[in-house]
Amino acid sequence: MTRKRSPSGGAVAGPVPDPDTVPQLLLRWYDRHARSLPWRAPPGSAPADPYAVWLSEIMLQQTTVTAVIPYFRTFLQRWPDVAALAAADRDEVLAAWAGLGYYSRARNLHLCAQQVAGLHGGRFPVDEAGLLALPGIGPYTAAAIAAIAFDRPAVVVDGNVERVVARLFAESDLLPAVKPRLRQRAAELTPQRRPGDFAQAMMDLGATVCTPRSPDCLLCPLSGQCGARAAGIAAELPRRAAKAAKPQRHGIAFWLRRPSDGAVLLERRPPKGLLGGMLGLPGTPWEDRRPWPLAEALAWQPAAADWVLLPGGIRHVFTHFALDLSVALADLPADEATLASAPPTGSLWLSPGRETWEQLPTVMRKAARFAHAADTAPASRR
DNA sequence: TACCCGTGGCG
DNA sequence: TCGCCAAGGGT
Numbered sequence: 001m002t003r004k005r006s007p008s009g010g011a012v013a014g015p016v017p018d019p020d021t022v023p024q025l026l027l028r029w030y031d032r033h034a035r036s037l038p039w040r041a042p043p044g045s046a047p048a049d050p051y052a053v054w055l056s057e058i059m060l061q062q063t064t065v066t067a068v069i070p071y072f073r074t075f076l077q078r079w080p081d082v083a084a085l086a087a088a089d090r091d092e093v094l095a096a097w098a099g100l101g102y103y104s105r106a107r108n109l110h111l112c113a114q115q116v117a118g119l120h121g122g123r124f125p126v127d128e129a130g131l132l133a134l135p136g137i138g139p140y141t142a143a144a145i146a147a148i149a150f151d152r153p154a155v156v157v158d159g160n161v162e163r164v165v166a167r168l169f170a171e172s173d174l175l176p177a178v179k180p181r182l183r184q185r186a187a188e189l190t191p192q193r194r195p196g197d198f199a200q201a202m203m204d205l206g207a208t209v210c211t212p213r214s215p216d217c218l219l220c221p222l223s224g225q226c227g228a229r230a231a232g233i234a235a236e237l238p239r240r241a242a243k244a245a246k247p248q249r250h251g252i253a254f255w256l257r258r259p260s261d262g263a264v265l266l267e268r269r270p271p272k273g274l275l276g277g278m279l280g281l282p283g284t285p286w287e288d289r290r291p292w293p294l295a296e297a298l299a300w301q302p303a304a305a306d307w308v309l310l311p312g313g314i315r316h317v318f319t320h321f322a323l324d325l326s327v328a329l330a331d332l333p334a335d336e337a338t339l340a341s342a343p344p345t346g347s348l349w350l351s352p353g354r355e356t357w358e359q360l361p362t363v364m365r366k367a368a369r370f371a372h373a374a375d376t377a378p379a380s381r382r
Numbered sequence: 383t384a385c386c387c388g389t390g391g392c393g
Numbered sequence: 394t395c396g397c398c399a400a401g402g403g404t
Contacts, residue, residue, distance in 0.1 A: 056400085057400065058401095059400090060399090060400040060401095061399090061400065061401045061402075062387090062388085062389090062398090062399055062400080062401055062402095063388085063389075063390090063399070063400080063401095064389090064390070064391075064399060064400090065399095065400080066390085066391080067389070067390065067391090067399095068400090099388090099389080100388080100389075101387085101388030101389045101390090102387055102388055102389085102401085102402090103387080103388080104386095104387065104402075104403075105387095105401090105402080108402080108403090135402095135403095136401095136402070136403090137402085138401060138402045138403080139401085139402090140400075140401060140402085141400085141401075141402085144400070156400090158399090158400045158401075159398080159399060159400075159401085160399085160400065161400090199400095200400095203400055206400090207399085207400080212397080212398065212399085213392080213393065213397085213398095214393085240398095243396095243397090273386085273387085274386085274387070274388090275387090275388085276387090316388090316389095317388090317389085318387075318388060318389090319386075319387055319388060319389090320385080320386065320387075361388075361389095362388070362389060362390090363388085363389095
């Protein structure tokens with residue numbers, strides 16, 4: 001047992017993780033406990049298909065394994081290789097991504113497939129620099145693909161690795177300032193042999209044992225090497241800078257029904273920014289100040305009509321704000337023949353139902369379900 | 383650099 | 394009910 005001094009000055013008792021022992025213990029644990037995942041090759045075997053590795057890594061950015069699995073299966077079945085995905089219609093890719101969030105990932109996924117198919121002959125670059133140059137692939141993903149698909153000793157650092165390393169070395173400085181030091185620590189631990197399995201083992205450990213809230217140190221193969229465990233502060237690391245409070249925003253969405261067939265008007269959102277490129281209900285901007293009076297919201301109505309504001313609404317929390325969204329209902333007036341038959345570019349009429357909801361981002365699914373339920377409610381509704 | 387960008391599960 | 398946060402990237 002050695003003793004060291006933390007950067008903040010406090011004495012920290014405990015072992016110093018050994019850069020040879022840690023990978024050894026971790027890979028032994030991984031050989032027995034690796035999770036079976038649709039995109040993963042078994043421990044010690046030949047690397048998985050780079051296309052599947054790439055697709056899974058993009059989907060897994062800031063997203064849980066549970067959420068990703070059904071989307072991964074759907075994509076792989078529908079577009080089995082990078083050439084198929086490159087040839088796909090962009091809006092169909094976006095529709096298939098709907099519900100998974102962070103929609104710029106889907107736009108970049110399609111772009112990246114087209115670059116790999118067109119510029120690289122359908123093969124992914126095997127080195128980090130080449131991967132990093134592709135859209136949607138940043139430092140983490142480039143390292144992960146290089147290690148997992150191409151067996152390169154890249155240093156793979158995601159949130160799991162940061163947490164595991166912060167605990168192993170009892171790093172008590174705040175994220176994100178301490179990131180460079182954590183990366184250096186991770187580099188010291190990354191082995192030349194089985195780097196892909198090592199990376200996946202670190203992430204599995206972080207996801208199943210060395211968890212954020214209540215790490216299960218009794219099951220951890222590295223507990224004997226862990227500085228935070230020795231100091232009794234594992235659950236408190238890594239420490240993070242405080243986050244800003246989320247503003248509350250308000251908006252009104254318009255549910256415009258075409259009387260001839262019950263279809264509803266939807267709009268293609270602008271290509272960048274929030275929910276970029278996705279379908280949604282037309283509506284007001286989402287503003288901080290207060291709920292919208294219907295009279296003011298009418299400036300954004302898709303057509304002049306006899307709008308009825310529904311009581312209540314839906315609530316949705318985005319990364320950096322919370323939204324209260326109300327819904328106004330109307331039938332398209334009979335004199336709007338042009339809008340009924342030929343909506344402007346970016347607008348379209350779709351029939352209410354599951355096939356339509358599935359193309360929408362979650363906030364719009366909530367609004368559409370809410371509006372549709374009110375619209376088809378029994379006559380007790382006034 | 384700091385901010386923007388979704389969603390769902392969990393304690 | 395609510396805050397936390399996850400296999401981050403782009404700008």
